[in-house]
Amino acid sequence: MAEKKHKLLEVKGLTMDFGGLRAVDSVTLEVHEGEIAALIGPNGAGKTTFFNCVTGIYKPTKGDILLHPKGLETRRLNGLKPNKVTEMGLARTFQNIRLFPDMTVLENVMIGRHCRTKAGIFRAIIRDKMVRDEEQQIIESSYQLLEKVGLARFANEFSRNLPYGAQRRLEIARAMATDPFLLLLDEPAAGMNPYETSELDQLICKISSEDKIAILLIEHDMKLVMNISNPIYVMEYGKKIAEGSPREIKDNPKVIEAYLGEETDA
Amino acid sequence: MLQNLKQSLLISLWFVFLTFPLMVVRVNTMDQVVIWRWMNMLWVAIASFVLSYGWRYMFARQKVRKKVADEGGETRSKLQLLLEDMSFRYKAMGVILVAALIFPQVFDTYQSTIMISALIYVVLGLGLNISVGLAGLLDLGYVAFFGVGAYSYALLNHHFDLGFWISLPIGGIIGCLFGIVLGFPILRLRGDYLAIVTLGFGMIFKVVMENWDSLSFGPSGIANIDKPSFFGMDLNLADSTVYIYYIMIAMVIFTILVTNRLKNSRVGRAWIAMREDETACVAMGIDIARTKLSAYALGAFWAGMVGVLFASKTTFINPASFTFMESAIILSIVVLGGMGSILGVIIGAFFLILLPEYMRAFSEYRMMTFGAAMVLMMIFRPQGIISNLRQTYQYKGLKDKTNNG
Amino acid sequence: MEYFLQLFFSGLTRGSIYALIALGYTMVYGIIQLINFAHGEIYMIGAFVALIVAGVCTIYGLSGVSILILAGVIAVIYACAYGYTLEKVAYRPLRGAPRLAPLISAIGMSIFLQNYVLLAQTSDFLPFPRLIPDFAFMEPVAHIIGSPELVILVTTVVTMILLTLLIKKTRVGKAMRATQQDMNMARLVGVNVDRIISMTFIIGSGLAAIGGVLVASYIGQVNFYIGFLAGVKAFTAAVLGGIGSIPGAVIGGLVLGWAESFAAGYISSAYEDVFTFGLLVLILTLRPAGILGKARKQKV
Numbered sequence: 004m005a006e007k008k009h010k011l012l013e014v015k016g017l018t019m020d021f022g023g024l025r026a027v028d029s030v031t032l033e034v035h036e037g038e039i040a041a042l043i044g045p046n047g048a049g050k051t052t053f054f055n056c057v058t059g060i061y062k063p064t065k066g067d068i069l070l071h072p073k074g075l076e077t078r079r080l081n082g083l084k085p086n087k088v089t090e091m092g093l094a095r096t097f098q099n100i101r102l103f104p105d106m107t108v109l110e111n112v113m114i115g116r117h118c119r120t121k122a123g124i125f126r127a128i129i130r131d132k133m134v135r136d137e138e139q140q141i142i143e144s145s146y147q148l149l150e151k152v153g154l155a156r157f158a159n160e161f162s163r164n165l166p167y168g169a170q171r172r173l174e175i176a177r178a179m180a181t182d183p184f185l186l187l188l189d190e191p192a193a194g195m196n197p198y199e200t201s202e203l204d205q206l207i208c209k210i211s212s213e214d215k216i217a218i219l220l221i222e223h224d225m226k227l228v229m230n231i232s233n234p235i236y237v238m239e240y241g242k243k244i245a246e247g248s249p250r251e252i253k254d255n256p257k258v259i260e261a262y263l264g265e266e267t268d269a
Numbered sequence: 270m271l272q273n274l275k276q277s278l279l280i281s282l283w284f285v286f287l288t289f290p291l292m293v294v295r296v297n298t299m300d301q302v303v304i305w306r307w308m309n310m311l312w313v314a315i316a317s318f319v320l321s322y323g324w325r326y327m328f329a330r331q332k333v334r335k336k337v338a339d340e341g342g343e344t345r346s347k348l349q350l351l352l353e354d355m356s357f358r359y360k361a362m363g364v365i366l367v368a369a370l371i372f373p374q375v376f377d378t379y380q381s382t383i384m385i386s387a388l389i390y391v392v393l394g395l396g397l398n399i400s401v402g403l404a405g406l407l408d409l410g411y412v413a414f415f416g417v418g419a420y421s422y423a424l425l426n427h428h429f430d431l432g433f434w435i436s437l438p439i440g441g442i443i444g445c446l447f448g449i450v451l452g453f454p455i456l457r458l459r460g461d462y463l464a465i466v467t468l469g470f471g472m473i474f475k476v477v478m479e480n481w482d483s484l485s486f487g488p489s490g491i492a493n494i495d496k497p498s499f500f501g502m503d504l505n506l507a508d509s510t511v512y513i514y515y516i517m518i519a520m521v522i523f524t525i526l527v528t529n530r531l532k533n534s535r536v537g538r539a540w541i542a543m544r545e546d547e548t549a550c551v552a553m554g555i556d557i558a559r560t561k562l563s564a565y566a567l568g569a570f571w572a573g574m575v576g577v578l579f580a581s582k583t584t585f586i587n588p589a590s591f592t593f594m595e596s597a598i599i600l601s602i603v604v605l606g607g608m609g610s611i612l613g614v615i616i617g618a619f620f621l622i623l624l625p626e627y628m629r630a631f632s633e634y635r636m637m638t639f640g641a642a643m644v645l646m647m648i649f650r651p652q653g654i655i656s657n658l659r660q661t662y663q664y665k666g667l668k669d670k671t672n673n674g
Numbered sequence: 675m676e677y678f679l680q681l682f683f684s685g686l687t688r689g690s691i692y693a694l695i696a697l698g699y700t701m702v703y704g705i706i707q708l709i710n711f712a713h714g715e716i717y718m719i720g721a722f723v724a725l726i727v728a729g730v731c732t733i734y735g736l737s738g739v740s741i742l743i744l745a746g747v748i749a750v751i752y753a754c755a756y757g758y759t760l761e762k763v764a765y766r767p768l769r770g771a772p773r774l775a776p777l778i779s780a781i782g783m784s785i786f787l788q789n790y791v792l793l794a795q796t797s798d799f800l801p802f803p804r805l806i807p808d809f810a811f812m813e814p815v816a817h818i819i820g821s822p823e824l825v826i827l828v829t830t831v832v833t834m835i836l837l838t839l840l841i842k843k844t845r846v847g848k849a850m851r852a853t854q855q856d857m858n859m860a861r862l863v864g865v866n867v868d869r870i871i872s873m874t875f876i877i878g879s880g881l882a883a884i885g886g887v888l889v890a891s892y893i894g895q896v897n898f899y900i901g902f903l904a905g906v907k908a909f910t911a912a913v914l915g916g917i918g919s920i921p922g923a924v925i926g927g928l929v930l931g932w933a934e935s936f937a938a939g940y941i942s943s944a945y946e947d948v949f950t951f952g953l954l955v956l957i958l959t960l961r962p963a964g965i966l967g968k969a970r971k972q973k974v
Contacts, residue, residue, distance in 0.1 A: 477945075
């Protein structure tokens with residue numbers, strides 16, 4: 004990492020309280036262009052809460068969440084609604100899969116295109132040439148995304164009928180359909196077998212290198228994280244306890260202590 | 270086997286106990302006598318015994334189906350498969366259209382009148398289907414928008430002598446505006462709260478119409494509303510019924526066309542996604558407030574338009590036509606027909622409106638059956654009579670062209 | 675001032691009835707997050723059963739307070755039985771189904787039960803015998819509050835105390851609170867969740883029946899439709915107080931009772947229901963958690 008990369012996401016002193024409970028305690032974190040950053044930590048460390056704050060589902064108690072899109076002015080995300088955050092170019096997946104079960108696989112991805120297209124009610128009723136073209140474009144680009152994640156053959160199946168690992172990949176495709184420059188993945192490998200995990204591994208690297216999308220992922224699977232991500236941030240009890248390259252993290256006594264007694268999945 | 274028998278006997282006994290005071294005993298306070306209707310007890314015993322077997326059978330069947338589905342087997346019925354066949358659908362639509370067009374020529378005015386009311390419910394069902402079936406917003410006060418449309422026309426006609434054709438879009442727009450105004454406060458509410466608030470709206474509408482005499486003429490209603498005129502001519506009763514029938518057919522076709530287009534559009538997909546998972550939907554960049562409002566207001570638009578037609582058909586309206594029962598009937602049409610499914614809602618409307626009409630003996634039990642059917646439907650067939658047809662897409666210029674699910 | 679007191683006490687009476695019914699809503703909602711639309715119907719069935727029992731007893735020569743107690747007890751037993759069956763038939767198979775499913779099932783059940791009573795009995799208003807005897811009062815008080823109101827108030831207070839004891843002190847109460855907090859956790863520590871849900875329906879139904887009997891003997895007539903409006907209003911009371919909260923239901927009931935009573939007394943009685951629903955809409959938009967409710971954070 005010789006030259007200074009463009010900083011995309013900057014979180015400063017993020018704090019989130021639930022009643023008396025401090026779930027996230029002044030966490031500072033940055034994601035740069037081209038990075039696959041990871042956020043790890045034992046269960047209940049506040050990782051998902053951190054994601055929910057960044058993506059607008061929760062309103063953080065304190066701190067700043069700044070987004071620096073390339074070539075555009077900096078935006079502060081605090082208090083913005085989730086759909087605005089997505090519109091700004093920050094998409095996410097969910098830890099407990101949240102697909103639209105009664106829609107087909109392709110339609111799930113097409114939903115992601117919603118905020119990048121514009122046909123309204125009246126146009127949809129009249130269905131003029133522009134709307135038809137736009138619709139076809141949505142279909143094509145969604146289909147291409149399905150090809151990318153290897154789900155094209157399931158395009159017209161209901162998403163509820165997909166195998167588990169495929170559902171996780173579909174979530175990624177759906178998030179990518181929103182044209183993000185930063186993708187937040189919440190435990191993308193949870194519940195996957197080793198083969199599926201290694202496939203996912205490649206997929207994430209492909210997204211990072213081909214689509215130039217920066218990635219921040221939460222993961223339990225240490226192996227996956229150590230292989231593909233740099234830098235790694237470690238949280239415990241709501242606090243950030245370490246950050247650095249995989250090697251630095253591996254040797255960090257604090258991290259070892261945090262994971263000691265707790266199974267590492269590695 | 271014996272186990273089942275024992276269980277069914279117990280269930281039967283339980284229901285005999287449960288229904289005893291209401292079904293068997295009847296107190297006549299006037300003559301100070303008690304009427305014991307023991308026969309009812311027997312009926313309850315037999316019926317609950319038989320039904321308990323049916324209940325068990327249905328659960329067993331559901332389990333089998335679920336297993337088949339889990340193993341990736343075919344669970345769609347023959348009918349469903351037939352309906353997914355596009356060429357069959359076009360042929361069937363053609364036949365139905367022809368039948369619908371010659372109907373008033375073959376049958377008398379009375380039959381046409383019944384058909385008109387069934388068609389009114391078709392449009393109401395399709396309108397409610399937008400908010401309940403597609404967007405998942407349970408609206409229990411839908412009849413209020415229907416009433417708003419009807420009163421709009423009645424009042425415009427009464428005070429300003431406005432005709433049917435001008436009032437038709439006006440009624441729709443006023444309904445829509447009411448939808449937007451009422452929609453605003455409820456945007457933040459979750460599904461079940463929304464249901465109860467819309468129920469409240471429906472009741473408020475009725476109470477206001479009953480009491481605001483200077484506006485609505487109170488419970489006595491508004492009479493002598495003009496029927497639709499045919500190029501400025503007034504028609505006799507039979508002709509005007511036929512005329513209204515054709516207007517209604519046109520309206521149904523228009524509604525089907527529009528809802529079908531909406532359903533398969535960017536807006537429609539957003540509604541469905543919102544129904545499926547609100548959190549995921551908003552995380553995909555969809556503005557929930559706007560999506561909710563559009564579904565709610567559009568549903569109201571249709572109710573308002575049909576309201577105008579209803580007023581012109583009956584030439585008399587009063588608040589008694591806009592009770593919660595009406596909302597419940599429209600809702601059961603949508604639920605039984607199949608939430609989100611256009612064809613299902615149409616079939617549901619015909620089924621629910623025509624059946625009691627032609628089977629007079631049944632009409633007494635109508636609401637009770639609707640209620641029971643809603644419960645059973647939710648338990649055994651939540652997708653309704655005709656479940657939502659799966660939309661498949663064609664992709665141009667891609668290698669995997671043969672794939673069409 | 676006298677008029678004010680009259681309205682105050684009629685609001686209090688009304689409110690305590692709402693509170694009794696609202697408890698059923700709030701307890702059920704607290705545990706399975708379902709608006710039990712058919713709850714109002716249970717209340718109506720309670721009143722109807724009491725009417726039938728009282729009618730039979732009167733004809734066979736019983737009289738006075740003994741009828742009141744007999745009718746009340748049988749009505750409560752039946753309401754409990756109906757509540758139990760209702761949950762088992764219409765809601766239990768839908769555990770884990772999408773949110774709208776049990777709600778629609780509940781609406782279906784409400785319509786079914788209404789029409790079942792309509793067909794089994796009659797659509798007319800039936801006169802409910804005056805079961806609560808008039809006892810003489812000191813004159814200045816007597817025309818502000820009558821004996822039926824007093825009986826209602828006392829019964830409500832006693833019922834509330836018993837309910838609070840049940841929930842705070844007994845094993846069942848503890849299990850109920852545990853289930854309300856976290857159903858899966860409760861199951862893990864050995865609570866029979868299905869039984870607790872059944873218990874909740876039974877208790878809620880019993881309370882509704884008490885309300886039904888009291889109100890029927892107070893107003894003096896019953897028909898198949900009374901449950902619907904009462905149900906919706908009681909639900910409003912539950913939301914007002916904060917759904918899921920038992921003291922909230924009581925407070926909500928009283929607030930709603932007073933609001934209606936004063937609005938009807940000082941503004942207009944024709945628009946009474948409009949005030950109720952207006953209040954509901956206002957509360958839900960401004961403070962959806964109600965007076966005592968806690969905002970639940972949605973888990974993502």
